[in-house]
Amino acid sequence: MRTHHEPTGPGGKFFPPEAAAPPGVDALLDIVPAGVVVHGPDSRAFYANRYALTLLGPALDIMRTAPAASGAWPLLRADGGALPAHENPVQRALDSRSAVVDVVIGLRGAATRWLICSAHPALGAGGEVAEVVVCFTDCSELKRMEQSLRDSKERLRLMLQGSTDAPWDWNLAEPQPYLSPRWWEMLGYAKGEPGADDASWPGLVHPEDLAHLNDYVARLLASSESAYRIEFRLRHRDGRDVPVLARGLVQRDAAGKAQRISGTNTDLTAAKHAEQRIYELAYFDVLTGLPNRRLLHEQMAKILTRSARSRQYGALLFIDLDNFKLLNDTLGHDVGDELLRMVAGRLRDTVRESDHLARLGGDEFVVVLENLGETQETAVHETQAIGAKLLAALGQPYRLSAREHRSTPSIGVALFGADATGVDLLLRQADLAMYRAKGDGRNTVRFFAPGMQAAADRQIDLQNDLRDSIHHEHFELHCQPQFGADGRLLGAEVLVRWRHDVRGLLAPGEFISLAEASGLIVPLGALVLSEACRILARWALHPRLKGLTLAVNVSAHQLREPDFVERVLDTLLRSGADPRRLCLELTESVFAENVDAVSARMNALRAHGVRFSLDDFGTGYSSLSYLKRFPLNELKIDRSFVADLPGDTHAGAIVDAVLALAHTLDLQVVAEGVETRAQRDYLVAHGCRVFQGYLLGEPLPVAGFEAGFGTA
Incomplete structure (x- = not known):
C-alpha cells in the first residue's frame, strides 16, 4: 500500500484529493523541472507535483500537517542552523503578502540537501492570501562546489601565508594575466601603485631570459603537457635581479587547446644565496x-x-x-x-x-x-x-x-x-x-727533476729503516765534554748516533729532521733519555764522574706528550739516576704553543731537581718572556755567534748582551762551538764560565769518554 506522499500515476498529488486543480494544470506542473508545493492560508501544504514528491520525500508529511510558524518544519538556514519560524519562506509570504525569492535552505535528513526556495503568495478576491506557491530547486551540488572553493581558497591562503610564493593567473583570451599583490610586492611594487598594474610583465623579465621564457611558453602551449616548471629572472624595482621559479598547471578544453595558465612564482634569492654559499664552502678556502x-x-x-x-x-x-x-x-x-x-x-x-x-x-x-x-x-x-x-x-x-x-x-x-x-x-x-x-x-x-723522485724514495726507505732501528735500539750515544773557565770538567752533552746497517754511523744531522717530520722523534727521544739516565746512574758510582751533569736534547714533540713528566720520572726511578744531574736541553719551538701546559710540566720536573737549558738562544723568535716565565737554569750561546768571535763586532755585541742578561737573571751560560783559543779568551774576558767545543774536546763514545775522563 502506498503512502500519501508517493506519486500516483504520472502526476503530482493533492491533499485531500478533492482539492484537485483544473484539468491540464496538474500535467503542466509535472513537467516543470522544479519541485512545486502549494500551501493554504494556514501554511499547510495541500499539493506537491511529482518532482517535489521525489525531492522532498518524507518532509512533505511535516509540511502537510504542521503550520509553518510551529518551528517543526525540517528546514535549515543557509549557514546550517535551525530555521526560525519568522524566516520560513511560506510564513514570510503570508505575512508580507509579497514574493520571497532565492532563499537557500537546507532539508533535514540522513544527508543535508540544499535547495533554492522561491515563495509566491496568491491573493483572493478580497486581497487575502489564498495560497502560497513554493518552488524548490536542488542546489546541493552547487553548495558543495562553493564549499570546496572556500576550502581551497583557505588552504591556498594558509599555504601562502609567510611564504615567498606569488600567485598569478592568465586567461589566455585576455592580453594580460592577473598578478597578485604578492607578485608585485616581490618586485618592490605596491598593489595599485601608479605604473604597477599597467606594467607589461614581459618588460619585467630579464632581457637575457625573455627569449628563453617565450620559447618555453610557446612549446608548452603547443604540447599536451599540463604541468610546467621554469626558472628565470625578473627585474626588481631597484634594478637588481630576482631569480624566480614559475610552476603551475595549464587548463585545456576538451580538444586539448590551452585556455588558462595558473601558478605561482617563488622568489629564489635566498635559495640561490644558500646554493652559492654551499658551493663556496665546497670549492673555496x-x-x-x-x-x-x-x-x-x-x-x-x-x-x-x-x-x-x-x-x-x-x-x-x-x-x-x-x-x-x-x-x-x-x-x-x-x-x-x-x-x-x-x-x-x-x-x-x-x-x-x-x-x-x-x-x-x-x-x-x-x-x-x-x-x-x-x-x-x-x-x-x-x-x-x-x-x-x-x-x-x-x-x-x-x-x-x-x-x-x-x-x-x-x-x-x-x-x-x-x-x-x-x-x-x-x-x-x-x-x-x-x-x-x-x-x-x-x-x-x-x-x-727525475733524481728528486729517487731521493724521495730513498727518504721513505730511510724512514722505514729508522723505525726498525728504534725498535731494535741500533743507536749509540756520544758525549761532548763541557769545561769551566778553570779547565775543570763539569759535564757533557749527549749526542746520538745511528749505526745504520748499510750507511754506517750517521750523525744527528742526517736523521733527526726525518725523525721530527715522521713523528719517530718521540720513541727515539725516549730511547736516548733512558740510556742517558743509565749512564748517569753508572757515573754516580765513579769518584771522578759522579759530580758531572749530563745534558739531553728534548724535542717539542716529546714535551707536548701529555704523560711526558711521568715518563721522565719513571725513567729516572728505574735507572736510579740523580735528577739533579740531568739537564734537559730545549729549543725555543717548545714554547710556541700550549704555554701553560709546557710551563706546568717543566715546573713539575724542576720540583724533582731536573735542570733545563735553552739551546741556540738568539737564533729564532727569541722572547725575554721565556726567561721570565719558564724555570730555566742556563742559556747556550749558539755556535753561529761564537764562530765570528772575536773579530765580528755584531757577534760580539750579541754575546755580550746574552752574558749580561744571564748574569742579571742568575742563569748559567754555556758557549757552544768553541774551536779556537781566541774565541775562548774573548768569552772568558766577557764573563762566560762554561765552554763546549772541539778546542776542549770532541764528542766521544760513552766508553771512550768514561775511559778518558774517568781516569784523568
Missing part, C-alpha cells in the same frame, strides 16, 4: 677565498686536456712559506691567518688573469700557468720569470700586529705538456722540488 684542493683537481683535469690538445707547455708551482710554523706558533694563529690572507692577496696581484690560484691548506699555495710555449726551454724561461716575480712580491715586508715581519717562499715547479700525467703526480713532483728549494737555502725556485 674559507680563510683566503682562493680555490681549494678539490676545485684545483677539477680545474687541473681541464687544464691538462687543453695542454694536450694545444701542445702548449704549462707549469704547476707549489709554494710553501719558509718558517711559517715558527711564526704561527710564536705570534699566534690569528697573526698567522692574517699573513696567509696577505699572501693570497699578493698572489692575486702578481699572477696573470689567465693563471690559476689555489690554497691546499696550511701555508701551501699552488699557481698553475698555461700557454708557456711549445718547447720546454721556453716554458722554463717563462716560469723562471714568473717565479722571480712571486719571490719578490712575497718577500716584501708584512705589517702584522703593529710590527714588521718578513716572510720568504720556497717554490717547487713541475712542468707538464702533451704527455702530462695525473694531477696527483704533478703535485707530488712540485712538492719534491719545493723541498729541494728549502734544502738549497729557501727563498728560491727549483724545478722537478
